[in-house]
Amino acid sequence: MAAATLARRIGRSGVAVMKFKSPPVNSLSLEFLTEFSISLEKLENNRACRGVIITSALPKIFSSGLDITEMCGKSIEHYTEFWRAVQEMWLRLYGSNMVTVAAVNGSSPAGGCLIALSCDYRIMAENPKFSIGLNEAQLGIVAPFWFKDTFVNVVGHRIAERSLQLGSLHPAPEAHKLGLVDELVPEEKLMEKAAAVMAQWLALPDHARQLTKTMMRKAVLDRLVAHREEDIKNFISFVSKESIQKSLRMYMEMLKKKKS
Numbered sequence: 712m713a714a715a716t717l718a719r720r721i722g723r724s725g726v727a728v729m730k731f732k733s734p735p736v737n738s739l740s741l742e743f744l745t746e747f748s749i750s751l752e753k754l755e756n757n758r759a760c761r762g763v764i765i766t767s768a769l770p771k772i773f774s775s776g777l778d779i780t781e782m783c784g785k786s787i788e789h790y791t792e793f794w795r796a797v798q799e800m801w802l803r804l805y806g807s808n809m810v811t812v813a814a815v816n817g818s819s820p821a822g823g824c825l826i827a828l829s830c831d832y833r834i835m836a837e838n839p840k841f842s843i844g845l846n847e848a849q850l851g852i853v854a855p856f857w858f859k860d861t862f863v864n865v866v867g868h869r870i871a872e873r874s875l876q877l878g879s880l881h882p883a884p885e886a887h888k889l890g891l892v893d894e895l896v897p898e899e900k901l902m903e904k905a906a907a908v909m910a911q912w913l914a915l916p917d918h919a920r921q922l923t924k925t926m927m928r929k930a931v932l933d934r935l936v937a938h939r940e941e942d943i944k945n946f947i948s949f950v951s952k953e954s955i956q957k958s959l960r961m962y963m964e965m966l967k968k969k970k971s
């Protein structure tokens with residue numbers, strides 16, 4: 712497996728850098744999600760690690776979101792395993808005790824945006840060609856309640872409602888204006904800035920910061936934990952509909968046509 716890779720070992724600073732490297736576009740396949748969750752779990756259990764910076768090793772793309780091929784023409788068992796892996800990844804990342812900083816160095820639609828939103832702080836390269844957002848509605852699908860909750864917790868209800876209904880992908884400057892990302896910096900300064908932000912957050916005592924983070928996020932995390940099986944059933948029932956399968960196939964065809 713070579714999907715989510717821990718590119719740099721944890722130094723004396725206690726900070727790990729995780730670089731997504733699953734060409735061509737870091738789509739979140741079952742394999743990718745599983746590896747990402749395992750990497751997070753290992754870091755979480757490593758007392759030497761207090762923070763993680765998440766970025767991409769690929770040019771122009773942070774993550775293209777859930778791997779659409781995992782949701783097309785597969786068995787119920789596969790959909791169950793896939794959706795559980797999506798949930799697991801989010802529960803680990805959003806519920807992490809570590810300081811998590813997303814260094815968004817490329818476009819980040821849908822599931823890719825969820826990863827960034829689940830971090831404590833988002834810094835994006837100031838390239839207007841890079842966009843970020845929960846664009847599910849554009850694919851004819853609906854972001855689950857916990858994607859929505861995560862989004863609302865970052866940008867507030869009104870901005871989230873409009874952006875979700877329209878399935879908007881916001882160019883970096885607009886994403887910054889909306890509060891979807893916290894800062895824009897020139898791409899070559901991204902990692903330097905992420906390290907500086909990390910140092911600022913790590914200057915606080917871990918226990919106070921962690922308890923505060925838990926206080927802010929617990930209700931949203933508990934909601935998925937309490938409804939996890941129901942959420943899987945909803946996903947299966949939704950993704951199994953012929954109309955949804957048709958929408959996903961058409962979207963994949965559109966992506967391929969765009970190239971030619």
Ligand SMILES: CCCCCC/C=C\CC(=O)SCCNC(=O)CCNC(=O)[C@H](O)C(C)(C)COP(=O)(O)OP(=O)(O)OC[C@H]1O[C@@H](n2cnc3c(N)ncnc32)[C@H](O)[C@@H]1OP(=O)(O)O
Pocket residue numbers: 735736738739771772774775776777778779780782818820821822823846847850852853854855946949950955963966967970
């Ligand atoms: C059904 C119930 C729903 C439950 C809720 C689901 C919640 C979240 C859903 C998602 O996350 S769905 C994924 C949404 N993602 C997108 O809409 C992004 C789609 N991709 C793009 O816009 C572009 O690919 C890009 C990321 C901007 C990159 O553009 P670029 O021009 O650099 O590359 P492409 O030529 O478009 O793509 C290369 C290659 O990758 C394939 N691909 C792209 N994205 C995905 C993906 N998300 N899943 C699977 N495959 C993807 C694309 O088709 C190309 O394939 P080939 O033509 O080379 O075979």
